[in-house]
Structure formats: C-alpha cells, structure tokens
Ligand SMILES: Nc1ncnc2c1ncn2[C@@H]1O[C@H](COP(=O)(O)OP(=O)(O)OP(=O)(O)O)[C@@H](O)[C@H]1O
C-alpha cells in the first residue's frame with residue numbers, strides 16, 4: 001500500500017513547472033496582444049499626472065482580458081513608482097464578489113487583510129478607503145473583472161460611488177481609476193450617470209485568437225511548463241486546431257495541462273496526441289458548463305428542447321418544426337411563455353453561434369424553410385441535465 005502511494009508521489013513528471021499551467025499565472029511575455037496593451041498605455045498615461053481614467057475591456061472567453069489587464073496594471077504600478085508616484089492596484093473578481101459591499105471589502109483587504117468582513121456599511125467602507133489612500137498619498141486603480149456579475153444586480157452603485165468619490169476628493173487629489181472587464185456589453189448595464197464618466201471611446205476589444213496565435217501561445221506554455229523535448233509537436237497542432245473553434249486560450253492551456261497529467265499517470269516520458277484527445281474528452285464538460293452560463297434563459301430552453309428531442313428520438317437530427325414544438329412545451333415546464341416564431345429562430349442562431357448546435361438545410365423533398373439541427377459534440381443527456389440545473 002505505502003509503496004503504491006510513494007511510487008506515485010515520487011514518480012517523475014513531464015511537467016517541470018505546474019504553476020505555469022495555472023489559470024492565474026501571468027507569463028512574462030504576452031503573445032499577439034501588443035496592440036491592446038499599447039492602447040491601454042495610451043489611455044492610462046494621464047495616471048502618471050495624477051488624472052484618473054476609466055476603461056472597458058471586452059472580448060469572448062479566453063481571449064486574454066484578465067491576463068493582459070494584470071500585466072498592464074502591474075507594469076503601470078512599477079513605472080509610476082519609479083517616478084515617485086504610488087498607484088494602488090486592486091483586481092476584484094466580481095463573480096466571486098458579486099455585491100458592492102463584497103467588492104469594496106476586497107478593495108479594503110488590499111490595504112488591511114484583517115479588515116472586518118461585517119459591521120461596516122458601503123458608505124463607511126468608502127470613508128475608510130479614502131483615509132487609506134490619503135494616508136498613503138496614493139491613487140487607486142480598481143479592476144472589476146467579470147463586472148457583469150456585479151452590474152446586472154440593478155442596485156449596484158459601486159461604479160458611480162467610486163467615480164464620484166474621485167470627483168469629490170479632487171481637492172485632496174485622490175484619483176480613482178476603473179477598468180471594467182466583461183464578455184458582455186457592460187456599458188449597457190451602467191446607469192446614465194456612471195456611463196457619462198465612461199466615455200464610449202475607452203473600450204478595448206479583444207478578438208478570438210486565431211489558430212496560429214493559439215499555436216504560439218501553446219508553444220510558449222510548453223517551454224515554460226514542460227521539460228525540454230517531452231511534448232510531441234503534433235500535440236501543439238492538435239491543441240491549436242481544437243481550441244481555434246472558439247479562439248479560447250484558456251481551453252488550449254487546459255488541454256495542454258490535462259494532456260501532461262494524462263502522460264504522467266501513464267508513466268510515459270512523452271506527451272502525444274492521444275493524450276490530447278483524452279484531455280479533450282474530459283475537458284469538454286467543464287468548458288460546456290462555463291459556456292452555458294453565458295446563454296440567456298430562452299436560449300437555454302431552446303437548447304434544452306433540442307437535446308430532449310434528440311435524446312428521446314435517438315436520432316442524429318431534429319427538424320426545426322419539431323424543435324419549435326418541443327421548445328413551446330419546454331417553456332411551460334420552466335414557467336416561461338413561449339416567444340414568437342421569429343424569436344425562436346434568433347435563439348437557434350444564438351445557440352448555434354455559441355457552438356452548441358449545427359444547423360443545416362434539409363435535403364430535397366422537404367418543406368420550404370425546414371432545417372436540420374444536430375448536437376455534434378456533447379451527448380444530449382449531458383446537455384439536458386446541465387441545462388436543467390441552470391434553468392431551475
Ligand atoms: N496573449 C497571451 N499570451 C500568453 N498567454 C495567454 C495570452 N492570452 C491568454 N493567455 C492565457 O490564456 C488563459 C486565459 O486568459 P484570460 O484568463 O486572460 O482570459 P479571459 O479573456 O479573461 O477569459 P474569461 O472571459 O473567461 O475571463 C490564461 O491562462 C492566460 O494566461
């Protein structure tokens with residue numbers, strides 16, 4: 001027994017630095033993101049003259065929003081320090097801190113890790129923050145990552161409070177700058193008074209990574225994380241192929257990590273494409289889940305209807321007419337009113353562009369606009385139970 005444990009714990013690994021495969025890891029070099037980094041630098045240059053700035057970073061999943069922001073902000077902090085200026089940078093994940101109070105607490109914890117987590121109102125916390133900044137003679141740079149999770153709660157005031165806070169304290173010179181990160185259009189979630197401080201032009205949009213860009217990112221990660229010569233070149237191509245469907249660097253790195261772990265479990269010294277395929281099969285469920293969370297309720301119901309139908313009928317395709325009927329029934333099940341035919345078609349298109357279904361024209365002999373829908377990648381039963389969880 002002890003032998004097994006010891007053998008496994010002490011066995012050699014193809015991975016030399018597991019840390020470098022972590023989601024929070026920030027590599028020294030960020031590939032193919034020179035332009036957005038330059039844009040950020042241009043936007044935030046006024047901070048070096050103690051003038052606050054606000055900006056929005058948006059882009060689909062895994063396009064580097066978090067990592068480029070972290071990289072940019074720490075460079076800015078360092079440069080400011082060289083000029084004798086103190087910029088306090090706080091990165092808040094709003095998925096984890098999804099109320100104003102929790103976000104503010106996160107900011108205060110940056111200054112005092114033992115700041116009590118209850119007993120202070122938002123107003124009082126803002127006051128404490130002001131004192132902290134004055135004491136340090138510092139300006140503040142707050143990143144609200146996944147900001148939609150906070151802003152969609154319509155009583156969120158934090159953007160307004162923080163931006164106004166910086167106006168009010170202008171005589172005391174405490175500039176507060178904000179960066180909002182989201183996959184969604186967060187500007188549309190801001191009330192008009194907050195929006196006025198977020199000039200429309202201050203948006204950095206990141207595009208999905210191309211196949212070749214993902215290839216380079218994976219290559220770089222292999223050099224950082226794996227022992228030399230332990231990853232077959234075919235793996236890099238295969239990972240770039242798989243991940244380029246979404247342009248998602250996180251998915252690519254996750255595949256690489258899982259493939260490495262799989263090779264280790266088999267006690268082999270080389271990661272080969274078969275390990276990547278195994279990794280893909282495992283990773284699908286996690287990725288699916290995070291993508292499902294981005295669908296709206298009726299898009300989810302549409303997907304649910306398709307999965308139900310395919311599962312029940314045991315067929316490869318369901319036609320759009322049948323899918324719409326099942327959609328109406330599924331709406332009832334979740335206490336929703338079915339939307340119009342046109343809306344249903346929009347939902348189908350949305351679910352298709354989110355990568356869950358394929359829609360193809362029917363062959364000859366079929367009625368006018370009927371099309372066939374398939375679920376190419378994920379078992380219908382898996383979709384059904386995951387979507388059901390989200391809808392309830
Ligand atoms: N240009 C790049 N060079 C090297 N690594 C990158 C690059 N872009 C992204 N990565 C890596 O890919 C992963 C995903 O990036 P990141 O977390 O920044 O994505 P994101 O856009 O914030 O995604 P989400 O919307 O899901 O939060 C991270 O591990 C990051 O280090």
Ligand SMILES: [Mg+2]
Nearest residue numbers: 065066067145
């Ligand atoms: Mg992110």
